Ligand SMILES: Nc1ncnc2c1ncn2[C@@H]1O[C@H](COP(=O)(O)OP(=O)(O)O)[C@@H](O)[C@H]1O
């Protein structure tokens with residue numbers, strides 16, 4: 677199988693007269709963790725919907741190779757199903773009941789929610805719900821996880837915890853990941869490659885590679901420097917001039 681799982685070629689997309697994405701090119705290889713960052717409303721979710729095939733691009737083409745799973749911001753779980761039933765959605769077609777139960781047990785163990793199998797989503801904290809959401813997405817076979825702001829509804833500390841949780845889960849169950857986020861720190865802690873999108877119509881600014889083992893500390897100099905660089909490129913003038921990097925505030 678090809679090592680290139682996703683190939684986005686010259687993609688532009690409009691809703692009516694509004695052009696949301698303009699000439700986007702992106703190739704993603706197996707095993708990569710990509711973060712797409714950019715301001716609210718710039719077209720991140722639209723790009724993810726095009727990649728998933730949920731929507732067709734106005735022009736250009738997208739090819740995908742492999743099975744996709746989606747992780748949502750919140751309320752991705754079905755409220756009328758229990759934790760174990762929600763996790764089981766990904767393997768509902770599996771006929772072998774014994775195998776199914778084994779996979780479900782593994783998934784619950786993986787996210788540390790033993791004892792909560794019969795709880796309903798509203799009986800869980802936001803962080804627990806997102807762990808169930810991750811377990812659902814990682815149960816059964818898939819190649820690519822598409823995550824749309826999966827932690828942005830959580831409080832700051834839970835969000836940071838969930839980043840480490842995601843790194844741990846992916847070590848156990850490796851997947852190619854496309855994470856959409858407006859949280860630059862999150863991108864810098866998690867991604868091998870960060871794709872910054874401009875405001876609408878969105879195009880890709882120079883991408884940033886981060887070669888640093890995970891889990892990464894939020895205060896690792898490589899992480900803080902990446903955050904700094906991304907802020908400068910996404911929002912020029914948003915930071916004061918610093919001696920350290922020799923970057924001077926532009927007049928704006
Ligand atoms: N189905 C749609 N119909 C019309 N406009 C849409 C639709 N989906 C998104 N948009 C518009 O496209 C722009 C980008 O939206 P979106 O991709 O959701 O941004 P982001 O995820 O970066 O916040 C926004 O201005 C939004 O209002």
Ligand SMILES: [Mg+2]
Pocket residue numbers: 720721722
């Ligand atoms: Mg969005």
